[in-house]
Amino acid sequence: LPLLCPHAHREDAESDWSADSWSDYGSRDKPGTTLGRTVPDGNVLFPEIFHTDHLLFYERFRAYQDYILADCKASEVKQLIAEYLGKVLEPSGWQAIWRTDVFEVLVGVVGVNFSALKAVVQLSEPFLCESQDGSFTLECMQELLELKEHQILLQELWVVYDESGEFDQTALAIEHVRFFYQCIWRIWDEEEEDEFDYFVRCVEPRLRLHYDVLEHRVPSGLVDDYQNLLSQCEELYEKFLNVRNSISSNDSDSEAENVSVVEGLKLYDKVEHLKQKLKLIENPLLRYVFGYQKYGSLQAKGLRPTGAKVTHVVPWTMTASLLQLLARDKLCPESCDGLEIQFHRDPLAAINACYEGDRVIICPGHYVVDGVFCIADSVELEGYGLPDDVVIENQGKGDNFFDCTGANIKISNLKLVQHDAVEGILNVHHGKTTLENCVLQCETTGITVRTSAELLMKNSDLYGAKGAGVEIYPGSACTLLHNGIHHCKEGILVKNFLDEDYEAPKITMVNNMIHNNEGYGVVLVKPVMASEMKDASAEGTKGDNVKIEEDYFQDFLMMWLFCMTVGDILFPALGNVQPTQAGDETACAEGSRQEQPACVTDELELYKRAETSEQTENNSEIANVLGATSAKKSQMHKKRLNELGFTEADDNLMSQEMFVSVEGNQFKWNGKGSFGIFLF
Numbered sequence: 001l002p003l004l005c006p007h008a009h010r011e012d013a014e015s016d017w018s019a020d021s022w023s024d025y026g027s028r029d030k031p032g033t034t035l036g037r038t039v040p041d042g043n044v045l046f047p048e049i050f051h052t053d054h055l056l057f058y059e060r061f062r063a064y065q066d067y068i069l070a071d072c073k074a075s076e077v078k079q080l081i082a083e084y085l086g087k088v089l090e091p092s093g094w095q096a097i098w099r100t101d102v103f104e105v106l107v108g109v110v111g112v113n114f115s116a117l118k119a120v121v122q123l124s125e126p127f128l129c130e131s132q133d134g135s136f137t138l139e140c141m142q143e144l145l146e147l148k149e150h151q152i153l154l155q156e157l158w159v160v161y162d163e164s165g166e167f168d169q170t171a172l173a174i175e176h177v178r179f180f181y182q183c184i185w186r187i188w189d190e191e192e193e194d195e196f197d198y199f200v201r202c203v204e205p206r207l208r209l210h211y212d213v214l215e216h217r218v219p220s221g222l223v224d225d226y227q228n229l230l231s232q233c234e235e236l237y238e239k240f241l242n243v244r245n246s247i248s249s250n251d252s253d254s255e256a257e258n259v260s261v262v263e264g265l266k267l268y269d270k271v272e273h274l275k276q277k278l279k280l281i282e283n284p285l286l287r288y289v290f291g292y293q294k295y296g297s298l299q300a301k302g303l304r305p306t307g308a309k310v311t312h313v314v315p316w317t318m319t320a321s322l323l324q325l326l327a328r329d330k331l332c333p334e335s336c337d338g339l340e341i342q343f344h345r346d347p348l349a350a351i352n353a354c355y356e357g358d359r360v361i362i363c364p365g366h367y368v369v370d371g372v373f374c375i376a377d378s379v380e381l382e383g384y385g386l387p388d389d390v391v392i393e394n395q396g397k398g399d400n401f402f403d404c405t406g407a408n409i410k411i412s413n414l415k416l417v418q419h420d421a422v423e424g425i426l427n428v429h430h431g432k433t434t435l436e437n438c439v440l441q442c443e444t445t446g447i448t449v450r451t452s453a454e455l456l457m458k459n460s461d462l463y464g465a466k467g468a469g470v471e472i473y474p475g476s477a478c479t480l481l482h483n484g485i486h487h488c489k490e491g492i493l494v495k496n497f498l499d500e501d502y503e504a505p506k507i508t509m510v511n512n513m514i515h516n517n518e519g520y521g522v523v524l525v526k527p528v529m530a531s532e533m534k535d536a537s538a539e540g541t542k543g544d545n546v547k548i549e550e551d552y553f554q555d556f557l558m559m560w561l562f563c564m565t566v567g568d569i570l571f572p573a574l575g576n577v578q579p580t581q582a583g584d585e586t587a588c589a590e591g592s593r594q595e596q597p598a599c600v601t602d603e604l605e606l607y608k609r610a611e612t613s614e615q616t617e618n619n620s621e622i623a624n625v626l627g628a629t630s631a632k633k634s635q636m637h638k639k640r641l642n643e644l645g646f647t648e649a650d651d652n653l654m655s656q657e658m659f660v661s662v663e664g665n666q667f668k669w670n671g672k673g674s675f676g677i678f679l680f
Helices: 007-012 019-024 057-068 074-088 138-147 168-184 198-214 220-248 255-282 286-290 320-331 347-352 530-538 552-570 579-593 597-643
Strands: 036-038 049-051 094-099 103-113 118-123 129-131 151-153 157-159 310-314 340-343 359-362 365-369 373-375 380-383 390-394 402-404 408-412 415-417 426-428 431-436 439-441 447-449 453-458 461-463 468-472 477-481 484-486 490-494 506-510 513-515 520-526 547-549 660-663 666-668 673-679
Touching: 049 157, 057 074, 057 168, 057 198, 074 168, 074 198, 094 118, 118 138, 157 168, 168 198, 198 255, 220 255, 255 286, 310 320, 310 347, 320 359, 347 359, 347 365, 347 373, 426 431, 426 453, 447 453, 461 468, 468 477, 468 484, 484 490, 513 520, 520 597, 597 660, 597 666, 597 673
Parallel strands: 310 340, 310 359, 359 380, 365 390, 373 402, 380 408, 390 415, 402 426, 408 431, 415 439, 426 447, 431 453, 439 461, 447 468, 453 477, 461 484, 468 490, 477 506, 484 513, 490 520, 506 660, 513 666, 520 673
Antiparallel strands: 036 049, 094 103, 094 157, 103 118, 103 129, 118 151, 547 673
C-alpha cells in the first residue's frame, strides 16, 4: 500500500503522481521518515509526535476510496477498516501519547485488536502524564488500564515520532481512522440505506465540506448552522434509540408502551428532518441553492437620544475647495441651520457611527476597508462624484462585504470591490435597500435578496461573480431597472418558492443588459414534480437528479431568420417567389456585389428585426415560465387549503401569485442561453 504525500512535499500536492511514485514513496527500501514532526502542547516534556493532521483533501480522498472503503456498504465499514489496519499497522514495538478530554499519558503498544480497532498498551517508563487537575497518578492510571483490560481505541493514540520511517504507515493509518470517526462517521449511518454507495453518498460530501470550511469557502454562519444541526440530530437520535430500546425490551401491550411508540415516531420524524438539512449543507451545490438565514440578531440603534440627524463626511484628503463644493452641493444647498457634521477617516467608521436617518457622504478616493458593513438603520450612503472616483475595496478574509437589515437604506455613486470573501458583495436580509448608479466588482456571489427583503437596483453595473450576479429568494421583492449584469457564473438566479413555507417573490426586470455570463442569463430553481420525473425517465435521463432545460426555440428562430436572410440575398432564383419579387431580389443581390449601401442597410435592418424579435421572445418566455410556476404554487396552496377543510379560500390567502414584469431586457452571449430551469 502506498504512503500518502507527506508534509515535506506539500508544495507538490497539485502535481500528478504516478502509481509507481505513490508506491515507492516512503518505501522501507529508502531509509528515513518522510513525515513531519510536532511538539505536543502542555507543560510535560512529552516526546515529539508525527505531524499527520494536515493532510490534503486528495490524500484523504484517495486513502478512503482506493485503500480503505471503496464501494462498500455502511455495515461493512468497521470490517474494512480492520482489514486495512491489519495490512499496514505495526502490531507492537511503538510508543504513543494517549489523549482524552481530561489527561494525556505516554504508553507503549504491545499488541493490536484489529476487529475492535483497539491497541493493547502499557504505561511507558518513565511515567509521563499531564491532566487538568494533576490527580492522575501512576497508580490511578494503572487501575484505569486494568478496568479497560489495557485496550484503548486507536483513534485516541498519537504515534511518537521515529526518524527511521518504520512507523510512518502506522501513524498515517491511525490518522485516517481518527479523522474518519471524528469528521465523517455518523452514529445513524448503519441504519440508513445499506447500499454499495456509502463512499459517494456520505464520505465524499462530508470530506469536501470539511475542506471547504478549512479553506474558508463556506460562510461562518452556515458552519455554525451545520454544527448546531449536527448536535441536535445526535442528541435526538440518542433519545430515539433509548425509546426504541425501551419498547423492544417490553413485551406488554400497555398504554405506557403505546405512548412510547408515539414518542418514538415523533423523535424519528425530527431526526429525519434534521438529517435532510445536514445533507443539503453537505452537498456543495445545494448548500448555496437553498441558503440559510442569518444576521437576524442585528439590532437597529434607532434615533439618537437627542433626536438629531447627522451628516457624516469621509474625505480621502480635505481641501478648502472640496469643502466649499461639498457645502454648495451636498451639505447645505439651501440652508445650514441646525446641520450637524461629523468627519471620519474611513467609510466603515462612519457607518458604525450612524443612527436612524443619518447620511454618509464619501469624498473621491480609494478606500481599503478590512471589515463588514452592517447597516441596521435607515441611512443613506452616497459617493460624491462618479462611481469610479469613489472606490471602497474590501481587504482580508470575511463572509461578505455589505449586510443590510435597515427599513430603508440607500446606496449610490459608489464602486464596491470585493476580495477573498465567502458570501456575496451585498446581502439584503430585511427591509428595503436601494442601489443606484453603482459599480459592483464581485468575487463570489453578487447581490442576495433574502426572504422578506426588498431590493431596488437601477443604473448600476455588476460583474465578476463566481456564483449568480443576483440571487432572489422566495418571499422577496426585487426590482432591476437599467442595469448591466455580466461576466458572472449565472446572471440572475430565482430560488425555489414552491415550498409551502414560502411565498412567491415579486420580480420586476426592465431594460437590463444581461450578457457574457458563463451559464444562463436567468435561472429558475424548482423541484422536480412527479410528472416531470416520468418525462425525464422516458427521455432516458434516469439517475440524473439535476436537469437543465435549454431554450432551443430561440436558437432555431435565429438560425431560421439568418438562413432566410442569407438565402434571399445569395440565392434569389430558388423558392416559389413572384416574378417582381425575384427581380427586386436579383437586383439587390447584384447590387450587393457592387457594394451598394442600400442593400447592406436592408440586411442589417433584417438582422436587427431578428434580434429584436429574439429579445422579445426571451422576455416573454421568462415572464411566462415564472408566472406559470407561480400559478402552480397557487394551485398547490389551494389544494392544501381544501385538504384542511377550507373549501372557499380567502382572497388574501390566495394572493401569493408572483408579480412578474419582464420587458425590454437584452440577453447576449450568455454561455448556455437566456433562460434555464434547474431541477433538483
